[in-house]
Amino acid sequence: MDDIKALWRQGDASGPAKTPSELEAMVRMKSRATFLRTSRKLIIESLAFGVVLFACLTGLASPLSQSEATGLLIAVVTFGIVNNLVLLRVARPAPPERSIRDALTQAAASFRTQKWVGALFTVLYFATLFFVLLAHVQFTSLKILETGLIVAGSIGVRLWFETQLWNRQIREVDSLLGSLGAS
């Protein structure tokens, strides 16, 4: 193994040396990019999801007054923001100075929680909208059935995509924990 260790030591200078000022600029850029990415995700997801859903449902239930429509839009967007804030809180990574096992264990727990919190919010979100519309708009039986089917379909599609995403992440982290074996 000594020759392998000697080879390994030769790989030391395997990249262009960066000056302290370049490293400082890199940290600042990364920090700004992380902040912007999180904010963008929070705002765009909340708004886009809320507005699209709002448009779909109000399209079906045309006789919404101006104040009802505004109230519904505010509720939908607020719901989306709360959902994303809860997910961001749950998704906070382990401090990087902890052991690899600790980081993986925390990631596995966090991914599972995010999966269930996401699913719960999705169901609550659509169900709330459905009942708000039901309470405020004169639906015929056929319209109720139609809206119910759209809501159920939307829940199903969104849950399926979200579950696939989280399951893939969970499998990856579980596989890494498996390769660490029992502690």
Add this chain to the structure above:
Amino acid sequence: MKPDFLTLISQNQGVIYKISRIYRDSQEDREDLFQDIVYQLWRSYPAFKGESKPSTWIYKVALSTAVMAFRSPKEQFRRRQLPWETIDRSAPSPTSAANERTTWLYEVIATFDPVEKAIVTLYLEEYSYKEIAEIVGITDNHVGVKISRIKDKLKERAAQEGDDNG
């Protein structure tokens, strides 16, 4: 930004390059991982009390970041589209026999799973079993077992390499 942090990272950037090289295939991905690691080191710096050697702290944060750097599904899809030609484990330095051997070693290590990569990196950097156990989060005995398997793999690949060359 604290100048002692920047000096410390500047002096130890070879460690970060090594880890980026074994955990990522393309130059672009390595640069991304390098940046991620430096950023995580910056985040973790206030908690660094100097109880361990600075290089140990850097290895701990860097390996943890590399193992935990899960890619988004979009990025995984993009990477599947990359042609094999973009995979490059060589260091950007002049070609020589010694350099080819180093590249061979990195190629072999790159085939290990992320946890084995972390263990072999620490082992080759002469960390004790106890220190490796602490950084990875497994027992000393388990480190011994893992290193024994890794040595077997390296010997097997070295023997294959010998056969292929002649």
